[in-house]
Amino acid sequence: MHIEKNMFENIFNTVMDVKGKTKDNIKARLDVALFCNLKNMELVCDGSRVAKPRASFVLEKNTQLLVYKWLKSLRFPDGHASNISRLVNTKECRLYEMKSHDCHVFMQILIPLAFRDLLPNGIWDALMEISHFFRDICSSKLNVDHIERLKTNIIEIICKLKMIFPPSFFDSMEHLPVHLSFEVKVGGPV
16 A cells, blocks of 8 residues: 555656656756656756756646646545545645545546546556556455466566656655565465
């Protein structure tokens, strides 16, 4: 649950460009210039000013507002999730006090819906795949063949995410899903 919560927060805060919580900051862009071959994400020097071009995985402000308004209007059946609309602040464009279960619901159900037509297809596909991975790993019935497929799929998904997000996005928490399929195989469904 904590892996999923941290993964959700990093993805959501980076895509929505939440000030102070995004993994796409100036230091990340300096790392991109040093370690990556992503010319479109490098800082642009314009005389005495340095500009950070908008990355393809970051939504524009008006699109972010659409997502927050959509979240504000969401209603769930009783007991499925907390009232996510009360956690949304549309004026500041932020989510507040999300519990682990709210992040669990958001990661598995809402991420593919929220960003479907707003992000480029390659980025949306990677986010959808990580969402499906967490949904599959949390299912009540699993067979060994499916777990083996999840084990290979998560490696590919992490590689896709590494091609999209800057290196600072990946701390130890983003690599832990690789081990979840083994733990499910050993311990069984929770």
